[in-house]
Amino acid sequence: MALVVQKYGGTSVGDIEKIRSVATRVIENHRQGNQMVVVLSAIAGQTDALIKLAGEIGPDPDPRELDVLISTGEQVSVALFAMAVKSMGYDARSLLGFQVAIHTDHLYGKARIHEIETERIRKELDQHRIVAVAGFQGLDDHGNITTLGRGGSDTTAVALAAALKADVCEIYTDVDGIYTTDPSVCPKARKMDTLSYDEMLEMASLGAKVLEIRSVEFAKKFEVPIHVRSTFTNERGTMVIGETKDMEKVLVSGVAYNKNEARVTIRKVPDRPGIASQIFDPIFKSGIVVDMIVQNTSEDGLTDLTFTVLKPDFYKTMRLVGDVAKGIGAERVLGDEDIAKVSIIGVGMRSHAGVAKKMFAALAGENINIMMISTSEIKISCVIEEKYTELAVRVLHKAFGLDHEEKEGQ
Amino acid sequence: MALVVQKYGGTSVGDIEKIRSVATRVIENHRQGNQMVVVLSAIAGQTDALIKLAGEIGPDPDPRELDVLISTGEQVSVALFAMAVKSMGYDARSLLGFQVAIHTDHLYGKARIHEIETERIRKELDQHRIVAVAGFQGLDDHGNITTLGRGGSDTTAVALAAALKADVCEIYTDVDGIYTTDPSVCPKARKMDTLSYDEMLEMASLGAKVLEIRSVEFAKKFEVPIHVRSTFTNERGTMVIGETKDMEKVLVSGVAYNKNEARVTIRKVPDRPGIASQIFDPIFKSGIVVDMIVQNTSEDGLTDLTFTVLKPDFYKTMRLVGDVAKGIGAERVLGDEDIAKVSIIGVGMRSHAGVAKKMFAALAGENINIMMISTSEIKISCVIEEKYTELAVRVLHKAFGLDHEEKEGQ
Numbered sequence: 038m039a040l041v042v043q044k045y046g047g048t049s050v051g052d053i054e055k056i057r058s059v060a061t062r063v064i065e066n067h068r069q070g071n072q073m074v075v076v077l078s079a080i081a082g083q084t085d086a087l088i089k090l091a092g093e094i095g096p097d098p099d100p101r102e103l104d105v106l107i108s109t110g111e112q113v114s115v116a117l118f119a120m121a122v123k124s125m126g127y128d129a130r131s132l133l134g135f136q137v138a139i140h141t142d143h144l145y146g147k148a149r150i151h152e153i154e155t156e157r158i159r160k161e162l163d164q165h166r167i168v169a170v171a172g173f174q175g176l177d178d179h180g181n182i183t184t185l186g187r188g189g190s191d192t193t194a195v196a197l198a199a200a201l202k203a204d205v206c207e208i209y210t211d212v213d214g215i216y217t218t219d220p221s222v223c224p225k226a227r228k229m230d231t232l233s234y235d236e237m238l239e240m241a242s243l244g245a246k247v248l249e250i251r252s253v254e255f256a257k258k259f260e261v262p263i264h265v266r267s268t269f270t271n272e273r274g275t276m277v278i279g280e281t282k283d284m285e286k287v288l289v290s291g292v293a294y295n296k297n298e299a300r301v302t303i304r305k306v307p308d309r310p311g312i313a314s315q316i317f318d319p320i321f322k323s324g325i326v327v328d329m330i331v332q333n334t335s336e337d338g339l340t341d342l343t344f345t346v347l348k349p350d351f352y353k354t355m356r357l358v359g360d361v362a363k364g365i366g367a368e369r370v371l372g373d374e375d376i377a378k379v380s381i382i383g384v385g386m387r388s389h390a391g392v393a394k395k396m397f398a399a400l401a402g403e404n405i406n407i408m409m410i411s412t413s414e415i416k417i418s419c420v421i422e423e424k425y426t427e428l429a430v431r432v433l434h435k436a437f438g439l440d441h442e443e444k445e446g447q
Numbered sequence: 448m449a450l451v452v453q454k455y456g457g458t459s460v461g462d463i464e465k466i467r468s469v470a471t472r473v474i475e476n477h478r479q480g481n482q483m484v485v486v487l488s489a490i491a492g493q494t495d496a497l498i499k500l501a502g503e504i505g506p507d508p509d510p511r512e513l514d515v516l517i518s519t520g521e522q523v524s525v526a527l528f529a530m531a532v533k534s535m536g537y538d539a540r541s542l543l544g545f546q547v548a549i550h551t552d553h554l555y556g557k558a559r560i561h562e563i564e565t566e567r568i569r570k571e572l573d574q575h576r577i578v579a580v581a582g583f584q585g586l587d588d589h590g591n592i593t594t595l596g597r598g599g600s601d602t603t604a605v606a607l608a609a610a611l612k613a614d615v616c617e618i619y620t621d622v623d624g625i626y627t628t629d630p631s632v633c634p635k636a637r638k639m640d641t642l643s644y645d646e647m648l649e650m651a652s653l654g655a656k657v658l659e660i661r662s663v664e665f666a667k668k669f670e671v672p673i674h675v676r677s678t679f680t681n682e683r684g685t686m687v688i689g690e691t692k693d694m695e696k697v698l699v700s701g702v703a704y705n706k707n708e709a710r711v712t713i714r715k716v717p718d719r720p721g722i723a724s725q726i727f728d729p730i731f732k733s734g735i736v737v738d739m740i741v742q743n744t745s746e747d748g749l750t751d752l753t754f755t756v757l758k759p760d761f762y763k764t765m766r767l768v769g770d771v772a773k774g775i776g777a778e779r780v781l782g783d784e785d786i787a788k789v790s791i792i793g794v795g796m797r798s799h800a801g802v803a804k805k806m807f808a809a810l811a812g813e814n815i816n817i818m819m820i821s822t823s824e825i826k827i828s829c830v831i832e833e834k835y836t837e838l839a840v841r842v843l844h845k846a847f848g849l850d851h852e853e854k855e856g857q
Contacts, residue, residue: 053503087523093463094527095534102533105541106526109519113497116516117504123512124505131515135545136590157590180546180567 039204040072040162044172044194047081048211049268050114059209059268060121063167067127072162074201076172076194077118079110100145104174104184108134111171111190118169129167132157134174134182139193141175141183148175148183149251150192153200170197188249195252199259206256206263208248213267214275215240215247217439218292223431225440229290230273233280236290239382239416253277280384288392289383289437294430296377296423298328299351300408301358302343305368308335315365316342319357325350329378329411329420339368343409345420348374376408377426380418381433393417399436405429449614450482450572454582454604457491458621459678460524469619469678470531473577477537482572484611486582486604487528489520510555514584514594518544521581521600528579539577542567544584544592549603551585551593558585558593559661560602563610580607598659605662609669616666616673618658623677624685625650625657627849628702633841635850639700640683643690646700647673649792649826663687690794698802699793699847704840706787706833708738709761710818711768712753715778718745725775726752729767735760739788739821739830749778753819755830758784786818787836790828791843803827809846815839 043063050056059075067073087107091098098106115131122129137157141148161168172190175183185192191208198206213228215237220226232240234257241250247265256263256277266274284290306312313332320327330344346354355372362370386392396417400407405428409420421429434440453473460466469485477483497517501508508516525541532539547567551558571578582600585593595602601618608616623638625647630636642650644667651660657675666673666687676684694700716722723742730737740754756764765782772780796802806827810817815838819830831839844850 053500057504090463090523090527091530094467094530098530099533102526102529102539102541105529105543106523109522112519112522113500113516116512117500119512119515120501120504120508123509124507129509129512131512133515133592182543 038070038072040074040201041066041205041207042074042076042194042198042201042203043207043209044076044190045078045209045268046190046211047078047083049209050077050118051081053117055268056114056117057121060118060125062268064122064125064127067167073167074158074162074197074203075118075167075169076190076197077111077114077169078172078190079107079114083110083113101181104145104182108171108174108182108184111173115169115171119167122167122169127167128165129169130161131169131171132161133171135176135180137170139175139196141177141185143177143179143181143183145181145183147186148177150175150185150196150255153196155200158197158201185251188252191249191252192255195255195259195261195263198261199255203261206261208263208265209268210247210265211268212247213270213272214265215277215291217290218430218434219294222294222427223292223434225431225434227439227441229275231276231278231281231284232290233284233384234277235280235415236284236382236384237277239380239413240291240293248277284384285388286385287383288385288389289381289439290385291382292430292433292437292439293380293382294377294426295380296426297348298345298376298378298420299348299372299374300343300345300376300420301351301354302341302371302373303358303362303367303369304341304371305339306342307366308338308340312365313342316358316361319361320346320354323353323357325354329409329418331409331411345376345378345409375423376420377423377429378418378420379426379429379433380416381437382416384415386415386417395436396433399432400429403428403432405432448480448482450484450611451476451615451617452484452486452604452608452611452613453617453619454486454600455488455619455678456600456621457488457493459619460487460528461491463527465678466524466527467531470528470535472678474532474535474537477577483577484568484572484607484613485528485577485579486600486607487521487524487579488582488600489517489524493520493523511591514555514592518581518584518592518594521583525579525581529577532577532579537577538575539579540571541579541581542571543581545586545590547580549585549606551587551595553587553589553591553593555591555593557596558587560585560595560606560665563606565610568607568611595661598662601659601662602665605665605669605671605673608671609665613671616671618673618675619678620657620675621678622657623680623682624675625687625701627700628840628844629704632704632837633702633844635841635844637849637851639685641686641688641691641694642700643694643794644687645690645825646792646794647687649790649823650701650703658687695795695798697793698795698799699791699849700795701792702789702840702843702847702849703792704787704789704836706836707758708755708786708788708830709758709782709784710753710755710786710830711761711764712751712781712783713768713772713777713779714751714781715749716752717776718748718750722775723752726768726771729771730756730764733763733767735764739819739828741819741821755786755788755819785833786830787833787839788828788830789836789839789843790826791847792826794825796825796827805846806843809842810839813838813842815842
C-alpha cells in the first residue's frame with residue numbers, strides 16, 4: 038500500500054466532465070489499495086476571473102483581501118471533486134488550507150509554507166477516505182488566509198508529499214511529461230524519462246513552465262520524487278528525482294529558451310570601485326529582476342557593462358539607467374528588445390569537457406552571433422538575436438543528440 | 448459611540464457598483480464614530496449558480512461538500528467589500544466563519560449557531576477597522592464548514608449583534624421596511640414604524656419574507672433590536688423590538704397571506720382514540736410539514752378531518768392519506784389546491800375582544816366563504832378560495848384601519 042499525492046492543474050479540472058474523470062482516475066488508484074491525497078487547482082480561468090473582479094473595485098486591491106477572494110477558486114474545485122467521488126460510491130473529504138492546516142508566513146500573494154500538520158489528513162485516510170486538499174492556499178500565524186502565488190498548487194502537493202512522507206508526488210498536467218525542448222519549436226523534441234531536481238530547476242527558470250520552481254526546490258530539499266504526467270492518458274511521464282550516476286552519462290539533457298528578456302548596455306563606464314552598485318541599486322530598489330550581467334575587461338579605465346531584464350521592465354530600466362549613466366559620466370546607454378536566451382542544461386556537464394565549445398560551434402555553423410554568455414555548473418546560456426531562436430534551439434537539440442530519430446536509432 | 452451590526456443582502460451587493468456604495472454607506476457610519484460590523488450575503492444569484500454547478504455533478508450532492516462549495520459566495524462578497532473600503536482610504540478586514548469563529552452544530556445546510564467568539568472581532572474594532580463578516584457560514588466542532596440555510600445571513604447578523612451586545616442590528620434589504628401587508632396586492636399598504644418580535648414571527652411564517660424567521664427568534668431571545676431598512680435610501684425603516692404597551696393599542700398590525708398551501712379532507716373517519724396518529728404518522732415520517740388541522744365534532748361516531756400542507760407536498764400527501772383512509776375505513780379523501788390562507792396579526796388582539804367577529808364580517812361582506820379557521824394568541828388565519836386572496840387582503844386591510852389614507856387622516 039502506497040501513499041500517493043496527486044496534483045491536478047486547472048485544465049485537468051476545467052469543467053464538470055473533467056472533474057468527474059479525475060475522480061474516476063483517483064478512485065482507480067484508491068481501489069488498487071493506495072492511500073490517495075489529491076491537490077486541486079482552481080478550475081481553469083477561475084483565478085483570472087476573480088482577479089479581474091477585484092480589478093473592477095480598483096487598482097492595487099488589498100493583498101490580504103485578494104487572497105481571501107482568489108482562494109475560493111480551489112475551494113470550489115475540491116468541493117466539486119469530493120462530491121463527484123461520493124456520487125460514485127466512494128468516500129471523500131475536502132480540506133481547505135485552514136483545515137489541514139497548512140501554515141505559511143504572512144506574505145499575501147506569495148506566501149511560503151512553514152509547516153504542514155498531518156493529523157487531520159491521516160485521520161481521514163485511516164477512515165479509507167480520499168482526501169482532496171485545496172491547493173495554493175494556507176494560513177498565517179494570525180489565522181489569515183494566504184496564497185502561495187502562481188503555480189502554488191504544485192508547491193502544496195510537493196510539501197504535502199514531504200510532510201506525509203508520501204511514496205510519490207504525481208503532478209498531472211496537460212502535457213505528458215518534460216521534454217528535451219519545446220516541441221512546438223523543435224518537432225524532434227523527446228519526452229525525458231528522468232531528470233534531476235537541479236536540471237528541472239534550470240529548465241523551469243529558463244521558461245519550461247511545467248512545474249513551479251519552488252515546488253522543485255521543495256522536492257529537492259525533502260527528496261520527494263515527482264512524477265510529471267498527463268491527465269488525459271495513462272502513459273508514464275517524466276520522473277524528477279535526485280541525481281543518479283546514470284544521469285551523468287548524458288552530456289546535455291535539454292535545451293531551453295526565453296524570449297522574455299531585453300538587453301541593456303552601458304558604454305564606457307568609468308571602471309572604479311562601487312560603480313556597479315551605483316548602477317544597479319536604483320534598479321534593484323524598483324523591484325526589477327536582473328538576470329545575466331556581463332562586464333568586459335577594462336580598457337583605458339573604461340568598461341562596457343551589459344545585463345538583461347524582463348521585457349516588461351525594459352523601459353523603466355532604460356529610464357533609471359539613463360539617469361545613472363549621466364551621473365557617473367558613462368558614454369551612452371544602448372537597449373535591445375529583440376534578443377533571446379538559449380540554454381543547454383545537463384548534470385553531465387560537470388564531468389564532461391568541451392560542452393561549451395560544441396555549443397558555440399553549433400551556433401556558429403548557422404551564422405548565429407552570440408551576444409552574451411553565462412554559465413553555471415550544469416547550464417550554458419547564450420543571448421542571441423531573437424529571430425534565430427527557433428533555429429538555435431533545433432540546431433542545439435540535434436548537436437547534443439537529443440533528436441528522437443537518433444534516440445530510436447540507438 | 449455605538450456598536451452597529453449591519454447586514455446587506457444579495458441584491459444590496461448585487462454588483463461591484465453596489466458593493467462600492469455599501470462601502471460608502473458603512474464608511475459614513477464609521478466616520479460618525481460608530482464601531483461597524485458588517486455581515487454580507489453572497490452576490491445575488493451566486494448561491495443558486497453554485498448549487499446548479501453541484502447539480503451538474505449529480506443529484507443529491509454530498510451535504511458537507513455542498514456547504515464547502517456554497518460558502519465561497521459570501522467569502523467573495525466580504526473580500527470585495529473590504530477591498531472597496533480600503534480603496535476609499537479606510538481600514539477593513541474580512542472574517543470568515545472559521546476566523547470569527549462562529550460555532551454551529553453539524554447539520555450541514557441548516558446548521559444552528561451555538562456560540563460566537565468575539566475576541567477577534569473586538570481586536571479588529573479596537574484597531575479602528577471596519578469588520579466584514581461572511582454571513583450564512585459557520586464551523587462545527589470538527590472544523591468542518593457549515594451553512595445556516597436560506598436567509599442564514601440574517602441569523603448571522605442577529606447572532607453577532609447578540610454576542611457583541613451591539614446597540615442595534617440593521618438589516619438592509621431591497622424594501623424599505625415591513626409593510627402592513629403586501630403592497631403589490633394592496634396599494635394602500637403602509638410601512639410600519641415598529642413591530643414586536645412575535646408579530647414579526649407570525650408575519651414571517653405567513654409569507655412576508657423580509658426577515659428569516661430564525662433570526663427573529665434569535666433577536667427575541669437575546670433582545671436585539673432589529674432595524675429593517677432599504678439599502679437604496681436613508682429613510683428610517685421598521686424597528687422590530689420587544690413588545691411595548693403602545694403596541695397593544697393597535698388592534699391589528701398587519702395582514703398576511705399565503706397561496707402555497709393545499710387542503711386535504713378525509714370524510715367520515717371513524718372517531719376513535721389513536722386515529723389521528725394513524726393518519727398523520729406516515730405524513731410526518733415523510734418529512735411533510737402540516738400547517739392547520741381542523742377536526743369537526745363527531746356525528747354518529749364519524750368525523751371529518753381537514754388539514755393543509757405545502758403545495759409541493761400535495762400529491763405525495765394525497766397518496767399517503769389515500770392508503771391510510773382505506774385501512775381505517777374512512778369514506779373518501781378530498782383534495783383542493785385552489786386555496787389561500789389570509790391572516791391578521793397583532794399583539795393588540797390579546798386585550799381586545801371582537802377581532803375575529805370583525806374579520807369574519809369583513810369577509811362575509813364580500814361573499815368570501817371561510818373554509819377553515821385557526822387562531823393563536825396574536826393571529827387569526829382563514830382558509831378561503833384562492834381567487835379571492837387579493838380581495839380578502841384589501842378588505843381586511845381596510846376593515847382594521849390599516850389603509851394609509853386613514854393613517855394620514857388621524
